[in-house]
Amino acid sequence: MKFAITGGDGAVGHHVVALARRAGHETVVISRRMGVDLMRADGLTERIAGADAVIDLASPTTLSTRKIVAFFTSSARNLATAEQRAGVGHHVALSIIGATEYPSGYYAGKAAQEEIVTTSRTPWSMLRTTQFHEFAQQTVNRGTIAGFHISPKMRAQPLAAADVAVELLLIAEGAPRGLEPDLAGPREEYMPDMVHRYARAVGKRNPLLSVSMPGVAGRAMRDGSLLAAPATRTTTQTFAEWLSSLQEWKGL
Numbered sequence: 264m265k266f267a268i269t270g271g272d273g274a275v276g277h278h279v280v281a282l283a284r285r286a287g288h289e290t291v292v293i294s295r296r297m298g299v300d301l302m303r304a305d306g307l308t309e310r311i312a313g314a315d316a317v318i319d320l321a322s323p324t325t326l327s328t329r330k331i332v333a334f335f336t337s338s339a340r341n342l343a344t345a346e347q348r349a350g351v352g353h354h355v356a357l358s359i360i361g362a363t364e365y366p367s368g369y370y371a372g373k374a375a376q377e378e379i380v381t382t383s384r385t386p387w388s389m390l391r392t393t394q395f396h397e398f399a400q401q402t403v404n405r406g407t408i409a410g411f412h413i414s415p416k417m418r419a420q421p422l423a424a425a426d427v428a429v430e431l432l433l434i435a436e437g438a439p440r441g442l443e444p445d446l447a448g449p450r451e452e453y454m455p456d457m458v459h460r461y462a463r464a465v466g467k468r469n470p471l472l473s474v475s476m477p478g479v480a481g482r483a484m485r486d487g488s489l490l491a492a493p494a495t496r497t498t499t500q501t502f503a504e505w506l507s508s509l510q511e512w513k514g515l
């Protein structure tokens with residue numbers, strides 16, 4: 264099969280691309296590094312032509328809610344238009360548990376994206392998950408402010424991006440099936456603790472500042488509303504196991 268994967272070099276996207284290639288599928292990566300900006304969509308229809316599914320795993324890095332909402336709105340609309348022009352019959356989306364219930368900050372963007380995907384003429388599948396273990400890595404990689412690593416105060420139930428990628432590929436290989444059962448990690452963690460442990464593991468010694476994020480999503484992060492409901496499917500790899508498996512700091 265052929266899959267067009269937006270964000271195909273991102274935290275979850277690169278796992279999907281690797282898995283798909285290993286399974287013998289053809290992959291087309293869509294990102295600015297690969298010459299396509301989803302906000303402008305020049306050449307997008309041509310890039311996704313012939314794909315059995317588009318797997319949308321792009322994400323903005325800005326902290327501005329206005330820019331986040333603009334990113335997810337434009338990218339989802341541009342993809343829907345290109346899919347209709349190219350005759351692509353399956354759009355696979357990845358969202359976050361709680362995005363539509365607590366639509367502020369990043370989650371406002373995800374809620375806008377969900378709305379466009381689920382009302383598009385392209386048949387779709389959507390998986391909602393909790394945060395990735397890699398969220399801690401992304402937070403540290405974003406750098407420091409006044410010498411501090413910054414983490415949101417957040418009760419999380421993280422899972423490995425690699426486990427999410429396995430699910431996404433299975434979904435893309437099948438027929439469109441709407442909203443998938445949610446997927447979450449095996450246990451609750453505290454995000455500032457995850458960020459601190461990741462930073463120490465890669466030899467970064469800066470102090471950590473945990474901050475209360477604004478809005479309904481910020482409150483939900485703090486009060487545990489973003490944890491998975493009790494009956495939610497869970498993966499098995501814990502944050503500690505993920506951390507100890509990381510190649511980049513093995514042997515340090």
Ligand SMILES: NC(=O)c1ccc[n+]([C@@H]2O[C@H](COP(=O)([O-])OP(=O)(O)OC[C@H]3O[C@@H](n4cnc5c(N)ncnc54)[C@H](OP(=O)(O)O)[C@@H]3O)[C@@H](O)[C@H]2O)c1
Pocket residue numbers: 269270271272273274275276293294295296297299300301302319320321322323324357358359373392393394395396397398
């Ligand atoms: N991280 C989490 O904890 C988490 C949890 C649940 C769901 N999700 C969802 O998973 C998806 C992927 O997230 P991630 O954390 O894996 O992302 P990520 O590591 O931040 O990677 C983002 C990707 O998007 C691409 N991108 C950014 N702006 C673009 C643009 N204007 N045009 C084209 N490509 C663009 C980037 O490549 P370029 O910079 O080269 O453009 C990169 O490949 C998102 O939908 C996110 O909401 C994430």
